[in-house]
Every structure is written in C-alpha cells, then in structure tokens.
Amino acid sequence: MQDNQSAKVNTPLHTREGHGGGSVFVYCEIEETHVQEVSQELLTKGRKLANTLGVELHAVVAGTGIKGKVEDQILPYGVDKLFVFDAPELFPYTSAPHTDILVNLFKEEQPQICLMGATVIGRDLGPRVSSSLTSGLTADCTELEIGPYEDKKNDKVYENLLYQIRPAFGGNIVATIVNPDHRPQMATVRSGVMQKAIYEPTGENPVARNEVVYPEVGKYVSPEAFVVKVLDHHVEAAKHNLKGAPIVVAGGYGMGCKENFDMLFQLAKVLHGEVGGSRAAVDAGWLDHDRQIGQTGVTVHPKVYIACGISGQIQHIAGMQDSGIIISINNDPDAPINRIADYVITGTVEEVVPKLIKYYKQNSK
DSSP states (O other): OOOSSSSSOOOOOSSSSGGGGGOEEEEOETTTTOOEEEEEEEHHHHHHHHHTTOOOEEEEEEEEOOTOOOOOOOGGTSSSSEEEOOOGSSOOHHHHHHHHHHHHHHHHHOOOOEEEEEEEHHHHHHHHHHHHHOOOEEEESSSSEEEEEETTTEEEEEEEEEEEEETTTTTTOOOOOOOOOOSEEEEETTSSOOOOOOOOOSSSOOOOOOOOEEGGGTTTTGGGGGGOOOHHHHHHHOOOEEEEETTTEEEEEGOOOOOHHHHHHHHHHHHHHEEEEOOHHHHHHHSGGGGGBBBSOOOOOSSSEESSSOOOOHHTTTTTOOSSEEEEEESSSTTGGGTTOOOEEOOOOHHHHHHHHHHHHHHOO
C-alpha cells in the first residue's frame, strides 16, 4: 500500500554528513518533567533505525521548567542530539506552539523519519505537522523496519525507506505502507508496542555523542500560537498495571457473561497478575475499556499470558503476541489463538479456571 497523501516535496534521502544528516527524529512527550514511557520506547526503536540507515538519532522535547530535568531520561537511549524547548507557555500541551516548534525545526534539520506516540497528544500533533510539511503519516503502527521499495509503475527502485506496518481493514490484513517521495516519513506507535532499552554501544554502533541544544523558543513559535491557554490540567493515576504485569489473565467473548470475569480476577489475584480482555468482551460491557488488549487497546509483554475464551482475532493478537508463554483455554480446539499458544487446554472456562484457582491457592507460597 503506497502513501500518496500529499504534494511532492523534493527532499532527497540524506547521508550522515550534510545538513541535518537526514536523521531519525523522535518527539518526546512529557508530563511536567517526566518523559513518557512511549517516547523512551520510540527512542529505542529510533536508535535501531538510525543505525540501519547510518544516520543520527535526534530528539525534541518541549515543556516548562524542564532544563536539566529531562536530559537524563532521554540521552541514555542513544540520542545523538537533543533539542530542549523550555518556556512558560509550553506546558500543559496545546496544539499551536508544539506544531510551530516541530514544523520550523524540521525545516531546518530536514529529518527523513519522525516518530511519535499514538497518544492523545500524538494523534493531535502528528497530523498537524504532517499537513504543514506536506508529508505522509501512518497511524498506530505495530512494527517499523527499513527496506527497499520497487515502484513498478514508474520503473524506479527506492532504497532505505521506512516500512510502516499496521493492521488495516478492521484487522483482516497487515498493511506495509511506504512513503517514497515525502519527508519526513512520519509514523505514530502506541505505548507498549515497542520495548525500551538503554543504548549499549558496540563496535559497529559507536557511542552516541549526546549533544544538547536549548533553542530560543521565540524563533520557532509565533506569538499568535499562545492565544489558547489551559486553565486546568488534571491527570488521573492508573487503576492497574496491565502493561507491566508479569502475568496477564485475559478473557474474551467465550467467557459468556460479566459474572464469569470474577473467576479471572480471582485467578489473577492468586497469581499476582492483572486481568485484561478482548475487544469483544469490552464491547459487551463485561470489562472496563482500559483493560482492553489489542490493536485498539493496550499492548502487553508479560512472562505468562493466559487467554480464556479468546478466539484470537488479529487485532487481539497484535497486542499480546510477544508474551513469553501463551496458554490458551478454549472449548474450540481450532481457535486461531491456539496456533500461537505454547500450551492449549481444551475445555470451557467454567470447567478449567476454578481448577486452576484451587490448585494455585493450595500450592502458592
């Protein structure tokens, strides 16, 4: 699938030398002075993409009172150059000034790739920047890779394009989207899809240079951009730790009713895990939306994932396929999720789950 969302921009792929080096850029979200985890995950992925391309990894962060407080949360992920925009009006987030910062910075730096989180902020900011730069944008990617693309219509081969991979058409297919002529190639990724890791340099991948720049905000943002003021900003603490849980017990439509999820909460309590569910279970009103696992929910990477009454549609699998051990409890031996499960227990949840609860209560320390 080819991205033809915008007018052509004559911006060539850059090498490491030259104006901006055709770098990989990551927009880092913050809450006050805390860098969000999705941004650190994207920095880890961005570093790998930059290594493949032989270019630098750059990052940009904008907020209030953040100088000296965010650098240590960003540079360890292999960032070569960090742009820190600090001004009283930049937090809480509003659309116009952050858009101005990215648009004008990107005009100067000429990056070939820009990554940001598929969050409330990223879904607002990404399209604005993309539209202003007449660039393409692919939302909710589940994987990012570098590779060639052959344009058979124009008999042309492009090297080192960003493969922006995501489910499409309701999750029935996985689409690989490329953007041959428009820069930067922009993509958003949901939290938990990528895994963060501190950058460990090797002989092939030398130490990042960790340069920090503090630009003058007024040179990038017009005064008119600050006309919108946030009067109140409130963030609720998470009710659970589904993303970070080592064991996840998840239920699907095969659970039969809301009351049967009580069994899953009991099992999760015994195992010191968390409860999640498929979209079908959430849509049926059996589970809160913030516990939904899959393409339109949370992505998890537990050591053990117990799928109870889950058929295994591609949208759900996208959110849990990287689990360490997958156990499927299903009365349908041919359920799609059984194909990726390490262990399959054939039977109804009403039969199997109470036995698991009883066993682990008796044998847990």
